[in-house]
Amino acid sequence: MSYRRFGQTNLSLSVFSLGMMRCLASEDVAEQTVRRAIALGINHLETARGYGKSEQFLGAALQNGLTRSQLYITTKIAPTPDAETMERAIDESLQRLKVDYLDTLAIHGLNTWEHLAWVEAENGCMQAVRQAMADGRVRHVGFSTHGFLDVILAAIATNFFEFVNLHYSLFFQRNQAAIELAAQKDMGVFIISPADKAGLLYTPPQTLIDLCAPFSPLELNYRFLLSNPAITTLSVGAANPTELDLPLMKATQFLEAEAASALARLQTQQAQTLKTDLCSQCYACLPCPEGIHIPEVLRLRNLTIAYDMTRFGEYRYRMFENAGHWFPGNKANRCNDCGDCLPRCPENLDIPTLLRDAHQRLNGKPGRRLWQD
Template sequence: MQYRKIEKNGDEISALGYGAMRLPTKNGRIDKEEAKKQIYYAIDQGVNIIDTAFPYHGGASESFLGEILTDGYREKVKIMTKMPSWSVKKYEDMERYLEIQLEKLQTDCIDYYLVHTLTKKSFQKLKELGVFQFLEDARDNGQIKNIGFSSHGNLEIFKEIVDSYQWDVCLIQYNYMDEKNQAGTEGLEYAHSKGISVFIMEPLKGGLLAGQVPDKALEIWEESKTERSPADWALRWVLNHPEVTCVFSGMNHEDQIKENLKVAGEVSPNSLTEEELRRYDRVKEVYRNLMKIDCTGCGYCMPCPRGVDIPRCFNYYNHQYMFDESQSFIYLGQLGGVLSGQEAYAGLCTECGKCVRACPQKLEIPELLGTVSQELEGRGFKYKIKIGKSIILPLFDGFISFSSRFSRRSDNTRKSS
């Protein structure tokens, strides 16, 4: 593992950090046994910082980390978490949330405390409520050590926030597709020039740059004499920047952890060749031509009051264009509820706007859901759901019933023998 030093406090931070927003799940909840095993493994291999936040995993992420960071593991890692800025209505709320987070994390002091997803409007509100005084008092009281912020805002807003206070750290979205989006490369360099340590989220753009990638992109990667996965290429690009202190990856599988550890142990700043950098430009062009909706699947827009599974709607839509594979049938089965039993399709949207206010990417979600509905649902979608349920669900229920009877019969046979 390589480590990068924060000059302000002397901390040696692992180039790879553990993001606790996308932990492995089972039945919709954190798979505690698997997640604990994965986090312990990463720490044992040199990862020394974990990023979480108040809303991650429905509020369960901080509590889970508090449960497992025992037996010396708390001393091995720095914890980064964030004040839920959208829920702060008065000064006392800031105090209350910090106390709750300290209790959930089962710690006396949070190493890096960030104001979460600052926007121009929320930042102005928090300044009026006295956020800087609160943060400084919390640091003086020993409740937090380092002060920072996270932001998905544009470059202008980002610079305004940077210039407003003597921040220790900031957290921004950055990957080879977002060079000019949000803070972008210019924001990264600007914060670094002000002595602020920059941490990175979404290095794989919510997984869009890893795993299954468009064939044309894969062909470009495979031209290289050095064999690397798309995830390796994506993470390598971010770590190549000398202004980057640490990259948080939302790892939820052992193979992902091992691969990311390998990359973080290899990449030194400015180590990519000119030929390799030109290859990134070619891949970016492939994605720009294919990807329709710039959604990372972060889930900040959820839950939808009408039950729409917004990230999955966008995922199916993007998948159809990126891989030229019709998603209508699986969309009907999963989001239409024919197979899943839970309707969550785009056409349920009533344009209440709640998701728009929550989206870090500033997507016009209701409008985009309308496009998804038009292309993946079409006319008579509710009728298709009705027909599908009347045919598929009885067959499925019958199969389950048969399997259950067969299982009981097998058990009785074993018992009698």
């Protein structure tokens, strides 16, 4: 296992962290998963108030012979408009985890401008967080986000935070600017869901397997991410001990010539299959009067056509209109051909036609996140 400095926190975290969102089967399974992770060299365990009984399960495991001083514990708490609510939430999380302090607390889901306003308010949630840091209940603070890049950059620019948890992967590089700004400010960077929400990479289509060879798509994504020194750690969301199969535990070179060749093949495949329909993800088409998240819809279409990532495309597309600020945007069938986006597209894409095609390919039964407002 390799370890990296988590920005200005100066914590030395394993490059893989155990994310406990899916460790919900039972207290016993959660403990077995935690013990397996520790045996593999993982020293960072991450949970949240919104993850069912995850905090309670982790608390029980910590009370059953695990050495707390050798582990770093993160929990995440949603932003609140007032300090009192956050104060109660911090104490409740400490009680559930059965610990006296949190190594790191993340404001969970700082996704909108309203959330950022709560954070910046004089009597908002950060007042309680600062008090908890002053009295030792919390040692370091950061934030997690599923928001748009401009919100993430603004949150980083507040200088309130020591780390950021965000989405970024081989197949979603929109947040590169946020990682660069975080590095400039010496913030730790934690990558959310580099397997599941990065492309259902545990169960990839054969086309993607062939393009990524000799690596699995999951391993290639890990190598891509860890080749960036600004990235500290990747979340591994195991539901049980058997899912902790980490191919890069002992790797030291994360992006060798073979991996670079695979990345080049992926780019060539995308260009050849999509041709003049390739969306470059510049986001110039937004905002859409109908609230369609045009770039994300077209990204899912890109992946479906180029790499046969249809299951992933359907999985994410069905989240639209069903997950609130965690995955914002309306479905593409709401397009009314107003043409507002057309003059802003540098590729001159026929966006309404591509939106209709994406909806036809990817629509199905709606899906929801584990938690939802």
